[in-house]
Amino acid sequence: RSNYKRASGNTILVKPTQQKNPILKHIHNIPWEPSDYIKADFVAGQTTGIVYLSLRYHRLYPTYIYDRLQELQHAYVCRILLVYVDTDAHHASLQEINRAAILSDFTLMLAWSLEEAGRYLESYRWLQNKTPDFIREKVQDEYLAKMTDCLTSIKSVNKTDVLTLLSTFGCLKNIVDAKTEALAMCPGFGEQKVKRLQQVWKQPFLANKKPKN
Amino acid sequence: MLEFQKQILTDVVAEDGLLITSTGLGLFDILCSFTKLYTEGNHLVLLLNTLPEQEQLLQEQLITQGVSTRNLVRRIEYNTPAEKRCGMYREGGVFSITTRILAVDMLLERVPTALINGIIVYNAHRVKPNSMEELILRIYRDHNQEGFIKAFSDQPQQFVTGFAPLQTTLKSLFLRKVHLWPRFHVLVAENLSQTNSDVIELRQPLTESLETIQQSLCQCMDETLSELRRSNPTIDVAEIKVENSFFKSFDLIVRRQLDPIWHRVSPASKQLVGDLKILRQLLSYLTTYDCVSFYSFIETVIAANTPQEGRQMRQSQWLFLESGNRAIETARKRLYVKKGDPEFDQFPDSAPDSNIPAHIKLVLEEQPKWHLLKNILKEIERDILDLNYGEGAPVLIMVTEKRTCSQLKSYIASSDESHQPFLSRLAHNFFKWRVNIHKIQTNASKETPPPVPASNRGRAPPNKRRRVRGGSAVAAASGPGRSSTLAETFKEDVIETVSLLDIEYDEEDDDTFKAVGPLPDEYEIKYGQDDILPSFREIPNNSLITIQCYEDDTNEQTLRDVQPRIIIMFDPNPAFVRQIEVYRASHPTIQVRVYFMLYENSVEEQNYLTLIRKEKESFEKLIHEKSIMAITLPEKRKEREFEIIRTSSRIAGGQIKTTTERPVVIVDMREFRSSLPPILYAEGMKILPCTLQVGDYILSPDMCVERKSISDMIQSFASGRLFTQCESMSAHYKIPILLIEFDQNKSFSLQSLSDMKDNIRITDTSSKLVLLTLAFPKLRIIWSSSPNETAKIFLELKKTEDEPDSKKATAIGADGEDGDTIYNMTPQDILRSMPGVTSINYKLIMNQIQDLDELMHLSQKRINDMIGEEQGRKLYQFIHKKGNQTVSETKLRK
DSSP states (O other): OGGGGSSTTSSEEEOGGGTTOGGGGGOOSSOEEEOTTOSSSEEESSSEEEEEEEHHHHHHSTTHHHHHHHHTTTTOSEEEEEEEOOOSOOHHHHHHHHHHHHHTTOEEEEESSHHHHHHHHHHHHHTTTOOGGGGSOOOOOOHHHHHHHHHTTSTTOOHHHHHHHHHHHOSHHHHHHOOHHHHHTSTTOOHHHHHHHHHHHHSOSBTTOOOOO | OOHHHHHHHHHHHHSOEEEEEOTTSOHHHHHHHHHHTTTSSSOEEEEESOOHHHHHHHHHHHHHTTOOGGGSOEEEOTTSOHHHHHHHHHHOEEEEEOHHHHHHHHHTTOSOGGGOOEEEESSGGGOOTTSHHHHHHHHHHHHOSSSEEEEEESOGGGGSSSSSHHHHHHHHHTOOOEEEEOTTSHHHHHHHHTSOOOEEEEEEOOOHHHHHHHHHHHHHHHHHHHHHHHHOTTSOTTTOOHHHHTSTTHHHHHHHHHGGGGGGSOHHHHHHHHHHHHHHHHHHHHHHSOHHHHHHHHHHHHHHHSOOTTOOOOOOGGGGSHHHHHHHHHHHHHHEEETTSTTGGGSOOOOOOTTSOTTEEEOOOOOHHHHHHHHHHHHHHHHHHHHTTTOOOOEEEEESOHHHHHHHHHHHHOOOSSSOHHHHHHHHHHHHHHHHHHHHHHHHHHHSOOOOHHHHTTOOOHHHHHHHHSOOHHHHHSOTTOTTHHHHHHHHHHHHHHHHHHHHHHHHTSSOOOOOSSSOTTSOOOOSTTOOOGGGTTSOTTOOEEEEEOOTTTHHHHHHHHOOSEEEESSOOHHHHHHHHHHHHHOTTSOOEEEEEEETTSHHHHHHHHHHHHHHHHHHHHHHHHHHOOOOOOOOOOOOOOOEEEEOSSSTTOOEEEEOSOOEEEEEGGGGGSSHHHHHHHTTOEEEEEOOSSOSEEOSSSEEEEEEEHHHHHHHHHHSHHHHHHHHHHHHOSEEEEEEEOOTTSOSOSSOGGGOOSSOOTTSHHHHHHHHHHHOTTOEEEEESSHHHHHHHHHHHHTTSOOOOHHHHHHTTOTTOOTTOOBOHHHHHHHHTSTTOOTTTHHHHHHHOOOHHHHHTOOHHHHHHHHOHHHHHHHHHHHHOOTTSOHHHHHHHO
């Protein structure tokens, strides 16, 4: 499989003992290559070391994972414990593993299929040097979308209702100022919804704010 | 009180239990009488789960029954300061109290729990396992074996869905006994049958067009359902029938079935579920709305479904169906016809009106019941003069919605037989409003940046693609190339009208933007008891016509107050039928005549019958479950001993300490909406409620947990809030933890295999999780399959950790706020989603401004002073900008 050895440095490194791991079959977006020099099971980029565990294996050899985690405790900046949930009787094992991961400073990731596990490996490599801007708070500027966002925070108000409100009253201030009777006449607005809407405007942000001194 | 009501009260007083009655048998009166028993003397009784209106009514009833104002039910709310609450509990009395506050006060030992005489739970059908109510009752029973627990409900159908629901609820209520009082109970039947009945049932056929619309909508529903079934084979078909779909809880049934996998349900299926809801709404509006409001709702739905350029959007499938089209067309023709319609020539020219385009003629079809009502009123007018020696008798008209109240008022008040003036007025407003909604739509697409070609590459528009693949009925029904016809026609239609009216509008609406929706803003709508209608001047003044809405608990009061001789049930309502029965039985001397109006062969009729049937079936099921259920009430729980040896590996030397105390977890006040705190308590942890700025649960001085359900997580990835939360957790705690919590009944897996695409996409939840863990290598993740599992994992973790310090925890990130602050989440969410408001400045606003209402009325300068000029301008503009103006217009006006 020569194509897997293409550009090293852009590959997932695989510990030789893991070469028969079935999840490797599901890695097709990123090349991988065996490496004798790594300590973790997989290395995706310089700083991310991944240890793999299948729950069934864990039930047969319960001490294995403790040794592995111990060994690698300070080895990488980002230490991932990737667990394949391949049994329905997972409760007791997962309780234990959740705790073990936290106490040995590992971040736990769960996968429910080999495909998903493989995808996590690929993703760690692929996203290695991406900035997290995609998951940061961002500014949405489009008016209608923003207004929809804003008003649908109220229970039972949907995007059709937002359009009704906006087209009837014009702007947010007018919606807040709208009389009960006027709101009740909007198509789609039952009494409950009107009540909810009007309650929200008058509900204090801080329920028990102390009076200002 | 009737005999059966007395019997119910005796039962309730005698033994703790859950009382379930049919709706309309006077449950609220029983609550009042029961509460009254404890208003005198030195009792501490807590009343949970009453709505504000119910409380108000309770007070009034107690006053009329002679309870002195000192002893009335007192209300404890969020804004009652903690110290004051402590004092109040110790004084004693009957308190109505929010469950969250009571739970917090019990946990912080502000309530003398051992001294409570009893707890009353109203609306008991809302009590679910692991709810606040269960937590409260658990703490109560831990410390108090003597006090009573009484629970009330008049919603039997709420106790029959799910597995052994009655038994589950009883467990949560710490009750063993259930009292069932259906309408068919012998004593009830006997009590109510003694009265003579004078009920006139009027079955009004639908008009031809109403029938067409109803039929078409039902077809749409059918298609939507089969489409949904096709894509989700797991749905249990037996329960989902169109007949059910008329019933209110239908989309809930579908939701419940899909819930276990909701986070993995495809967007297309979610859209279908949403469509079902809209279709059901339309079906019920068909008979309750007037033709103008009904059609304007349809247009709003279409507008909300019109894709905007550069944005991918899923459109409702039913809009593309032949039957959907027919429903919409017919609904329009009830309002107006335009040139080109075959019917156009049949209608006389409308009176020239500057607001109505020339190529349009108004039709304005009336609701059939209106005419019927007018006839009834005429009949009554004659009869009253005969029967009551010309004295007149009060007439009560009962409707479901306030909207109908005002509709009827305008209708009865107008004597003009031909065109209803109020319908014309509505139509007039409709054409004005239509211009606005069109402008909002076009602006929205103008503001959106042009589509990035790359994002669309190689992908057909979602609609077309679906059609090619599944040989579904929906796909078959709509031919190729029709995909946007409807939206397009609608748009063209509007543009046509708009172009004719444009000039006038821009002038008229210049600065004072009036409410121009399809609502009659010009005339005030009044409902009330003292309306004397102009058309009935010849009738003596003491005869009133009252139009009222059904409100379960106040109906009895209304009947007592108005003492009507004639009742017209304009909309059917099973509970009210019973209330009339009770009213008659308790006032045997008053002759009452009831008119009962129903649209023949309509969804309305179907609904009514289903409601009655469901209630009866529910009781039969409940009686059965009661007979077989075996409830073992937990023994008085001994204070569990926690003999945990804590070896702290984190502290040098690994000291060993033994403790018998419950392990402590600090819980954010906001988390009391979830089921985890009650479970933590039940598992034996001591929970300390606090207001936390960072994290939801603090397990130790080092460990801080942010809890996310799957849907929360997906949402807060989208908004970016999760990133911010992880940032602040990392800044303040050594071990920041994200808890990903699945629901007990939902599937324990993040994404389904079929959702996985061949290549990695940044939009996948898994990619976002990877990004998050790469950005915060210190962040730990707990994966939990249910809140119960979470509790066990917390206990595991607590074994080696030190107890957290609540003072320190609340101080983190708090900038001097105290830990007792309780936030109202919805207003805060709305505020935070406004432009110009950031995760940093929103607190500044909340500290200076009371509520959203105040914020709306601030000057630009005040806002700028608070959050700076740039953000301030954004916020101000968002509040004041008209949706139908473009940004440049707004600026020009300044």
